[in-house]
Amino acid sequence: MADLKVTIAGVPFQNPLIAASGTFGFGREYAEFYPLSTLGGISCKGITLAERPGNPPPRVTETPGGMLNAVGLQNPGVDHFIKEDLPWLQKQGTVVIANIAGNTPEDYCRMAEKLSYTAVDMVELNISCPNVKQGGVQFGTSCAGVEDITAQVRRFCKKPLMVKLSPNVSDIGEIAAAAESAGADAISMINTLTGMRIDIRTRRPVLRNNTGGLSGPALLPIAVRMVWQAAQRVKIPIVGMGGISKWEDAVELLLAGASALQIGTVFFTDPYAPVKILDGLNQYLDRSGFSSVSDLTGRVCPW
Amino acid sequence: MADLKVTIAGVPFQNPLIAASGTFGFGREYAEFYPLSTLGGISCKGITLAERPGNPPPRVTETPGGMLNAVGLQNPGVDHFIKEDLPWLQKQGTVVIANIAGNTPEDYCRMAEKLSYTAVDMVELNISCPNVKQGGVQFGTSCAGVEDITAQVRRFCKKPLMVKLSPNVSDIGEIAAAAESAGADAISMINTLTGMRIDIRTRRPVLRNNTGGLSGPALLPIAVRMVWQAAQRVKIPIVGMGGISKWEDAVELLLAGASALQIGTVFFTDPYAPVKILDGLNQYLDRSGFSSVSDLTGRVCPW
Amino acid sequence: MKYDTGSCRILEKQQLTVDIYDVTVDAGKLALLAKPGQFVHVLVPGHTLRRPISICGIDRAANTLRLVFQVRGEGTAQLAALNCGDSIDLLAPLGRGFSLGNTGRKVLFVGGGIGVPPLLEAAKPFGENAAVVLGFRSREAVILKEDFEQNGNRVQIATDDGSLGHHGLVTDCMEALEAEHFAFEEVFACGPAPMLKAVIRAAERLGVPCQVSMEQRMACGVGACLGCAVKLRREDGGEYYGHVCKDGPVFRARDIVWED
Amino acid sequence: MKYDTGSCRILEKQQLTVDIYDVTVDAGKLALLAKPGQFVHVLVPGHTLRRPISICGIDRAANTLRLVFQVRGEGTAQLAALNCGDSIDLLAPLGRGFSLGNTGRKVLFVGGGIGVPPLLEAAKPFGENAAVVLGFRSREAVILKEDFEQNGNRVQIATDDGSLGHHGLVTDCMEALEAEHFAFEEVFACGPAPMLKAVIRAAERLGVPCQVSMEQRMACGVGACLGCAVKLRREDGGEYYGHVCKDGPVFRARDIVWED
Ligand SMILES: Cc1cc2nc3c(=O)[nH]c(=O)nc-3n(C[C@H](O)[C@H](O)[C@H](O)COP(=O)(O)OP(=O)(O)OC[C@H]3O[C@@H](n4cnc5c(N)ncnc54)[C@H](O)[C@@H]3O)c2cc1C
Ligand SMILES: Cc1cc2nc3c(=O)[nH]c(=O)nc-3n(C[C@H](O)[C@H](O)[C@H](O)COP(=O)(O)OP(=O)(O)OC[C@H]3O[C@@H](n4cnc5c(N)ncnc54)[C@H](O)[C@@H]3O)c2cc1C
């Protein structure tokens, strides 16, 4: 059995598989299937300063090899999270990551500050949510935007800070470099690509928000490419995600340059996916003679 | 039977289905299956000023719901195309579109000039090919780049000029607007998104070019969204493509704002796809009481 | 354990109408947990999202669940192509079912089209205390009539074209029952939104509570993704988005805020 | 018509080794067009790209094609799960097969592992004029030995571990044949690249021409997408990319430029 432990920004994870924000709630529903300590960590549903009702339905729909969502950051607000969800979460034996989103830099800073004095292990800066009018992705699609917000939050955040990148950009490498230079301890990538489906019967967009974020297997080759490009530009660790549904996909993202992984949409297809992925990963490591999962990171040998 | 005829930039097409560049060669191989007049038009394999050998293999691989290619614009050069391929093509009873790619603006201009005095019906400016080192996509991912190259080629091109957009951008609307303002007669979109696969056995990228362009069904929701966004910004017609594999997908892209369509990767799955798509489209139009396919263009009713 | 996944063998399969199928699966322990009005989330191989289908019948002795579904798109078409002996992966049982209360009360079940199946198991314990009004497009679309009769329920059919039973709406039948002094104390309904709204209005007029089973597009099916929103009214009058898969699919009619 | 698509029913299915399957399909008119060394492009439902599989046997009287394939990934695993009576969609026959020339000549066929199947139909008309050397990992991996013997060919087996036939390489057997004065005039080969290169070197040394069947990842299968490139040498010495699906899969060894 190879060593599955990884350390990201000083935070030790018992294995590299983390539940992706927004796909796993605050963990309670999936605790029916297995102890949450099965996972290396949980990135909680994106939270905002104040409670948000989220978008009107429909909020999800299928696409070839994937899905769209426009949940719109429905969440009870940061204070409720700290008071009601965190105490339970911190007892589950897994790393707890708070994923935060805001309308203004000040929102982000105030949340980072509040979370700095809690049991949260890490803060994930969501500047890449495509499903809300204000806030989110507009910070994430330019280097200046990423640098500015990261630097501001950095000053208030006493926890390890991970910046989550949007794939809706031309040059992901420069965006990653901007996050690093502004003080991010780690990068997570990728969030969803903006997509749309139209109901040809009603001739209306399927999602009430018109557009939504594409996730699931369809995204995998984009994620692999972007992680690979980012890994060439930054020294801080990369938490890779986007379309992982099998252990083979996990290995690809590690080889491309990820030090840990998040999985999201695959929970909807198979709640037991993390168990299967970890098992496959373990066997691959043994078969290939690697003693530690971190030996895979960035091991791709480009032509 | 509804009217399937469409006119793009003054060029009449007997139906809105056009073979996408690079997936249909110069038409000869698919003429085994049906007369090429089955199609509204053919966008020929991308051509360059001089012959190009293309990239070393492997050049293609599968991805979830799609594929990657890095053919690297293998082609016999514009003169060979005009002399050897065009004479045959112009006799096939379908619109012939020349797809051109270059390393420099001068390359593009010289090709546009040469093609201006041939039987080609339309020129498609490929500024979005992700698989060649020089030329192609670097012109296509900034407004200034798109505007500049379009304006330059416009001066030399006596044929209707269609600019093919890259999806590897943050704001497709402004890119589309740039092409229009610089004199494009039509826009075609989308080209492939850059992706990567890694062979976990050899730990090398599957494609010899490391990265390649993602096409096929996985792309559909991105294409629908981008066509919809572009349609809100430009008045010139949009030829929509990206992941069409069923008549329902074709209807979605038309509703999103496309006036005609290109299909590519689906030929590899089912060479008879255009026949089936046209049939389904016809029945949908009849069932829904539309007398002409152009009535569908942009008919989505957003929330 | 509240729910789990399981590979379930199809034991019986029948085609009920031109596009509605009836399958019984060996659901093992999942059948023991199931309650009327809950649903299962069916994996369709090759698809990212599971398909929610209501539980139409529960046989705890045989460990089986019965599912009745209509072919609406790719996923249901793929399910319809399966045969006895094939297996489907279910995530089940999910959601909150009907609160049946005292089954000695007189109650009314109102179902429309493919909204009929979730009512069958709920109506069973009520026997002849339950009047059941089922609406369909036409005679050819009628499903499960005999099954409700086997429950001992008093069944009435309404069809849009009058080809079977009452020519008209299910709410006409509600009024007729009222006139006949069948004084039901609660209504349980499932069907298309316009029908539900009419039934709810009728129940309100009569001053009886109403439970309705709702649909919404879903991803996780367990309450984690917040995908399947439905606007609800809090006791204090405030509105918020609840979730069909966790807070429903059965809701008290008075809690629902109808959007659009 | 050179090629077309067709839905082909599986008539026979056999498992040859732990991961190699042998299926015979009713290919209708497609079988009539097929030549030894050509291939079929198999649609795997749910997958964007078809899978190329060589034609191992052609029965023009029965309109059948025989395909022998190894499970390598998802697509071939899905194909292996099909049974008699199921249908597969083929795009066939594709590419240029072997140029057999005068079958009265003495020739040599050399196959390695899953490279063996495409040689079977080509070796048939040569009967005892063909020596056939087949290399495998071990006794358990041996396939089609009896089939070549039924062709009347002189069959020799080489295994890496010596568990059957010659303990060593196929090229050892080539040298032995030479020593026995079996003077073959041409070599036909298919197998892993290192084997092919060794066979080609041996043939060069002996001064006999060699045809080899090549593999490359494919999309269209018909020559339109330019996906399946293989570097070739022109008569004038210049190099260019030809395409396995259209110019091959069988090439003259001297035309191939080996990359990497
Ligand atoms: C709680 C619940 C119970 C249901 N019970 C039944 C039942 O007992 N019998 C029955 O026939 N149908 C039932 N439905 C509807 C059924 O889920 C859809 O008809 C089915 O998902 C359509 O899938 P498809 O692949 O055929 O259609 P597609 O249109 O190809 O599906 C595309 C996507 O949209 C979703 N979708 C499409 N229509 C619906 C819908 N009406 N509700 C939810 N998601 C939808 C699909 O799940 C899928 O994710 C129920 C829905 C819900 C939410
Ligand atoms: C002309 C030709 C003839 C062939 N004949 C045979 C045969 O008779 N028997 C046999 O067992 N195999 C044959 N192969 C190899 C066979 O095509 C691959 O093993 C098969 O495509 C693997 O598919 P998969 O889905 O199982 O693997 P995956 O790795 O999941 O496939 C992923 C993608 O890579 C492609 N791919 C993977 N390996 C190869 C390969 N070696 N060659 C081409 N494409 C590949 C697949 O087609 C698919 O597009 C032949 C290949 C070619 C090019």
Ligand SMILES: Cc1cc2nc3c(=O)[nH]c(=O)nc-3n(C[C@H](O)[C@H](O)[C@H](O)COP(=O)(O)O)c2cc1C
């Ligand atoms: C329903 C849903 C909700 C999501 N909500 C959030 C969120 O609140 N914050 C965030 O950073 N990412 C959110 N995401 C994005 C995921 O965390 C992840 O980046 C993306 O889904 C790609 O990974 P996957 O393909 O494994 O799902 C959401 C994704 C889905 C499908």
Ligand SMILES: Cc1cc2nc3c(=O)[nH]c(=O)nc-3n(C[C@H](O)[C@H](O)[C@H](O)COP(=O)(O)O)c2cc1C
């Ligand atoms: C093998 C292959 C080669 C391609 N070559 C070109 C090309 O030469 N010029 C070009 O503009 N687009 C090229 N494309 C992109 C297609 O024209 C099209 O934009 C893309 O494939 C999306 O459509 P689809 O999903 O229907 O295939 C190529 C695509 C493929 C798959």
Ligand code: FES
């Ligand atoms: S489907 Fe995920 S919350 Fe209901």
Ligand code: FES
């Ligand atoms: S696979 Fe398309 S050219 Fe060979």
